[in-house]
Amino acid sequence: MKLRLAINGFGRIGRMLVRAYLANHDYFKDLEIIAINDIAEAQTLLHLLKFDSTHGRLQANVHLYENQLIIQKNNQTLCQILLLNQPNPQQLIWHQLDIDVVLECTGHFRSYNDANLHRLSGAKQVIIGSAPFDMVDASVVVGVNDDTLSRTLPIISGVSCTTQALVPLLNTLHQTFGIDSVMMTEVHAVTADQTVLDQAHRDLRRGRASGQNIIPTTSSSINASIRVLPFLNGKLSGHSIRVPTVNVACIDVTAVFTHTPTLNDVSNLLKTTSQTTLRGIMDYTDEPLVSSDFIGDTHSLIIDGSQLMQAGNQFKILAWYDNEVGYANRLLDMCLVLAKR
Structure with missing residues (x-):
């Protein structure tokens, strides 16, 4: 049935x-x-x-x-x-x-x-x-x-849409390299609880005009991710930045690992995982794309291989997602x- x-x-x-x-x-x-x-x-x-x-x-x-x-x-x-x-x-x-x-x-x-x-x-x-x-x-x-x-x-x-993107990424990285700490910035399109013009709102920043401001606010994905992956407690923090677009978001993740990999190690892991255990959930691209290119994408997250970076023992990973369709x-x-x- x-x-x-x-x-x-x-x-x-x-x-x-x-x-x-x-x-x-x-x-x-x-x-x-x-x-x-x-x-x-x-x-x-x-x-x-x-x-x-x-x-x-x-x-x-x-x-x-x-x-x-x-x-x-x-x-x-x-x-x-x-x-x-x-x-x-x-x-x-x-x-x-x-x-x-x-x-x-x-x-x-x-x-x-x-x-x-x-x-x-x-x-x-x-x-x-x-x-x-x-x-x-x-x-x-x-x-x-x-x-x-x-x-x-x-x-x-x-x-949340961001948690569905963030958790598969962090779980994949932790299983191979171990996570010591993570900072996450969620760059998110406007949502329906925001306003066209300045008005009263429980969040003073989210009450400001959504079409003409970049608006820092909290992200529910932090506590939600810790619920799903308790090992992140005390290791994960971050926030959201609302931007004047109508759809598609990205997570900008900076991580320090227990076993420091090379940048190629991180790239190969994410590329392989997107083709195997997380096929249909995670995707990977090296193309120079922008947010609107991901409208209608059904994946939870799409790793942007062109934006993988390393500075010392810190690694930056950017992943896109259609916050509605995905x-x-x-x-x-x-x-x-x-x-x-």
Whole structure:
């Protein structure tokens, strides 16, 4: 039987989940998107799915029939998704729809108790599509610890797009060279919680105009990475810099290793790993590319071999990632693992 999914919150990640599902429908054939819940009107959700300023027009026919989103391709109906409009997760009808997993993508219900409202409404499991506010039953990075996924885990965190990029890199480096210390700078495109013009915000810097400022802020990936890789505790720190682009981010990592390698050792390790154990998760390029060249890339991270550097015992590694498409694919990968358990 297919794993029955519901998406709560049809914003950037929610819509990318549907696009990723449609783009690789055969691969995700063991999954079925049953329902989407969002407080916006159905016609608005339809329009935002069809037309996207970053990723272009949806390569499928999509229309509304009563309260369902009908998606067709090559005269074949791929999805019939029920649209719900309920602001309170506890009032949703997941029990009636026999939902296996709710992908919580609003960005609001990130505490354990809030995410658990979906289970009180009848869902069997919840995957929070971001770093959690507090505890969860598992924090999962695909390619590193997704073997811990189980149908018995009530609340799971898919951590963040940056964590999905950073953890496979650091785990790979640590297994071969050992990590003494790491500093990470996340250079990230603007997100929906930022503002066009200066206004009040819980983060005074993120409240400044996003289109005309480079904005330092915190990165949830630091604590999330330590949750997944406890050996990083006391060895990893860093922050985020928001820049005026709409998509694609990179991590700029400076590491000191226990067993100091050569620059070629680091390059060869990352290149080999991208072709073997982390194939489909990590990629490697030597081409002189810029951020927009990675729009639509489904990998968690793409190592930029041209930017590998060494100064003394310090090594710098730069990795790109589409913070929307790559992350949406990882959430679906997690669901695919659960479908086979």
